[in-house]
Amino acid sequence: MPDSEHVVSLPLKTFFLALVLAISFVGIFDHSLWTPDEPRVAEIAREMAVSGDYLIPHLSQNPFLEHPFFYYAVTGLSYRLFGTFNEGVGRLPSVLFGLGTLLILYVSVRRIYSEKTALLAILMLAGTVEFLAIHHKIIVDSALCFFITASMMSFILAYLEKSKNGFKVFWSALALSFLTKGLVGIAIPGAGVVLFLLWQRDLLVIRRMWIVPGITLVFSAAVLWGLILYLRGGTDFLHIFYIYNQFGRFFSISGYTGGHVKPWYYYFLSILSGGAPWSILFLASIPGLRLRETSDRFMLSWLLGGFILLSLASTKRGIYLLPMYPAMFLLIAHTLVDLTAKVGRWWVQWCIWVTAGALAASGMAMTF
Numbered sequence: 001m002p003d004s005e006h007v008v009s010l011p012l013k014t015f016f017l018a019l020v021l022a023i024s025f026v027g028i029f030d031h032s033l034w035t036p037d038e039p040r041v042a043e044i045a046r047e048m049a050v051s052g053d054y055l056i057p058h059l060s061q062n063p064f065l066e067h068p069f070f071y072y073a074v075t076g077l078s079y080r081l082f083g084t085f086n087e088g089v090g091r092l093p094s095v096l097f098g099l100g101t102l103l104i105l106y107v108s109v110r111r112i113y114s115e116k117t118a119l120l121a122i123l124m125l126a127g128t129v130e131f132l133a134i135h136h137k138i139i140v141d142s143a144l145c146f147f148i149t150a151s152m153m154s155f156i157l158a159y160l161e162k163s164k165n166g167f168k169v170f171w172s173a174l175a176l177s178f179l180t181k182g183l184v185g186i187a188i189p190g191a192g193v194v195l196f197l198l199w200q201r202d203l204l205v206i207r208r209m210w211i212v213p214g215i216t217l218v219f220s221a222a223v224l225w226g227l228i229l230y231l232r233g234g235t236d237f238l239h240i241f242y243i244y245n246q247f248g249r250f251f252s253i254s255g256y257t258g259g260h261v262k263p264w265y266y267y268f269l270s271i272l273s274g275g276a277p278w279s280i281l282f283l284a285s286i287p288g289l290r291l292r293e294t295s296d297r298f299m300l301s302w303l304l305g306g307f308i309l310l311s312l313a314s315t316k317r318g319i320y321l322l323p324m325y326p327a328m329f330l331l332i333a334h335t336l337v338d339l340t341a342k343v344g345r346w347w348v349q350w351c352i353w354v355t356a357g358a359l360a361a362s363g364m365a366m367t368f
Helices: 010-025 037-049 070-082 085-114 115-126 129-134 141-159 166-181 184-200 202-209 211-251 268-272 282-286 294-312 319-336 346-366
Strands: none
Touching: 010 085, 010 115, 010 268, 037 070, 037 085, 070 085, 070 166, 070 282, 085 115, 085 129, 085 141, 085 319, 115 129, 115 319, 129 141, 129 268, 129 319, 141 184, 141 294, 141 319, 166 184, 166 211, 184 294, 211 294, 268 294, 268 319, 282 319, 294 319
16 A cells, blocks of 8 residues: 655656656667667558558568557658658657556556655666667567556556546557557456456456456457458458467467577576566565565566466567566565665665666666
């Protein structure tokens, strides 16, 4: 529950939030496209802007059906509005999605835990290797992280009865998450929520989850995208997207040759490197987790559900863990703030300042 003693002064809060804002924009206009993802995604978005076709992604004028249209369309609109004079124009949507993720986390965590926990969580998240890198690139995963964070935080706020429309936002964000990256946008939040409800032994919540209209909404988004594919390319487009790129990637079937096939234990090391420099603190914070608290159970379910699901998939990349980082750093921040009751309030102030310093250093490193 929020603690009135864990309030940050307005000048200090303003300074830290301004730091996050500055780091989010630093370096996005001063370098060319980074391989391997940016040149491909940027070209798809550019072709959308030129052709005016914002529904079917194309690469070199050939259909590219790895993901649905949403992120490419948003980036294409950025090019249409501001031009293609600089690579940073294409990065603006990723930056804004990253800031949106941090804003959702900050506002939600303030209501669930405390202001200091919220501030420490977003400072840690904003300065991690993977989060900082992805939100400075033209890449689909920035939008996926935003919508999954929105869905999960709205769910727990509604579950704790701190939001009247939380479940409606949950289902809406799931639908947009699907239109961003396909089935994984539903599977990751779904795994976390199912694990949490089983842990809570609380299936009665289904009665107030808007389950029927919610599933209908998400199913409608999938049907809409499937209908677009069918009308534009028939069953061939449906097979390429759903069978080859969705199920083929997960199960390594249907002749999938996209690469990135890794062993089941790949993410155990990847989460430490991608979440550096703060990920190592998660191991130290495990004994301090309050697993009897509903909120901590939910965050851990979010982290573990997504982690287990992705570990079962055949194809693996470090960036796929991005949607679980908000949960991990929230748990770390909550544990560190709780330590103030044992070692004094100076501890959390020290943690916040050190984290802010590391964030500033990361931002300066991005300019080189």
